[in-house]
Amino acid sequence: MSDSKKSFIGHLADWLTWRRFIFSATLIFFLSSILFPFYWMVSSSFKSKAEIGGRTAVYVPSTLRLDAYKELFDPNNPSYQDFGRNIINTIKVSVPTAVIAVFLSVLGAYAIARLNFRGKEALLNSILLVYLFPGVLLIIPLFAMLARIGDAIGFNVQDNLGVLILTYLAQTLPVALYMLTNYFRTIPDEIEQAGLIDGCTRLEVIWRITLPLAIPALVSVSIYTFMIAWNEFLYALVFLNDHNMFTMPIKINTIFNDPSPRPNVVMAASTIMTIPIIALFLAMERFLEEGLTAGGVKG
């Protein structure tokens, strides 16, 4: 026992030069400061009220208590939050946003990458201008404009998930278009020409040749738009008033601002909102990195 311990320490001493020490220390510092908040979020969600409001911080909950989760999901709980509905609302917004964004940007990006038409560069540049406009600048005219149009056509701007999807599309389409255009340009034109010569129409070429080749980019665009819609806060905050229509971010904000603070419930809801995103990211990481640098999450 002691022999193997000694040799381990001896081993360590051999290995540990100053450079390696600084390197490892920095790495540990980075990892712990990144991971601690996530640990704190998940562990706090399992704490009891006493552990949350005690005289000292509790770093490891005594047992895995589901008090916070019961408040979110159990209809018999006195302060039942009906969080399931918020999860569904978020999915109702983020899935259509991702699907429609991919569909529209495939069409648009293909046109820009492959076909020649007048005003192409001007169009692309003006679409990229979006980078410059702050969300708060656009939300005022959007709100006023959509309120006016809604009045005329007969839909409500407030508490309308369709309106939210539309605004998310506007925010994500430019980047999606940009990412896909770049990708389409890397696919050799000759493959498509061959398809055209074989008698396929353009749309058949897109469907049978280009799209299967562009699957990595399609995955990356759909996840990127899904994440934006899933996480978005400002537009949802302004456009949603009815608790039944709240998406998760707005609901969590509401629970946080409740007069009786319950950090364990906030953390439980945050955990539920974060886990799918982190899981999706880890599963799809290799598709995502290019997108993360190309477009950024715009924020």
Added chain:
Amino acid sequence: MDTSSSAVTPKWGTLRTREARLAWLLITPTAVIVFGLIIFPAIFSVWVSFHDVGLHNLNDVFHAPYIGFENYIKVFKDYAFKFQGMQSWGAAVTSVVYAFTSTILTMIIGLMAAILLNHPFRGRGLTRAVFLFPYVAPVVSIAFVWRWILDPRPSGVLNDLLMRLNMIDLPKAYLATRGLALVLVIIFQAWRYFPFAMLMILARLQAIDRTLYEAAEVDGANTTQKFWNITIPEIRYVLGAIFLLRLMWTFNKFDDVFLMTGGGFGTKVLPVLTYEFSFRLFDFGRGAATAMILLLILVIFMVFYVRTVMRNVEE
């Protein structure tokens, strides 16, 4: 190739017009959404900033009365906007300080992380993925975790740690302390967005020609010299691009600050002020004016930056 093109030639003209028509057809839905919901609103927002638009006339917004620069004057006179000495910076100065310092801090941390991950070690792939967590996780959850860590109650992590170390006797409300709150929001920004800088720098670092370092080693250069004379010049261009992008996005940032402090205690930046004018006071005209001032500051800076700094980088 030759035979095929000659086969197409007789129909070339019609094919070309057909292609152009198809292109427009394909791009129209995207263009309509982007123009209708971004370009037009952006222009419309200039219009709103010169008109008296509030909840009372929201249904008839296109007939709102023209009031010239009144909205702008109101913003400039507002105590939340103007600089009134070191105790109360006002939103404009706070915004500029906030955007610059968090961008620079983000880049320093991102550079450190990139250099760290540029070394091969076991588990590098996973570490790199973990380093991206702050960037991909939802802002709402992240901001509230940080608020809970900085909680004013004794059960907050920071209070608990400092009290255990006997550095403070009583719990403090960090995010409700003027000055400190801004510093914490800036640190939060850097924590959340360094992965973006890291990814871009890392991609560039991995493209640097190894032989440059080998040649420097032969000449007897040490690590510091190699860093300043090879690494930094090689990544200068990408650093410039990151700086521009992050500065722009941070300057426009609403949710991070709003969720961390609600814009109180010396952290009221222009986007938060815009939100408050528009959706707390429901004075959309004044909100739009604030947003225009924000955009103007941004454009002036960008023109200056692209004209001077980027040009130097290219040379």
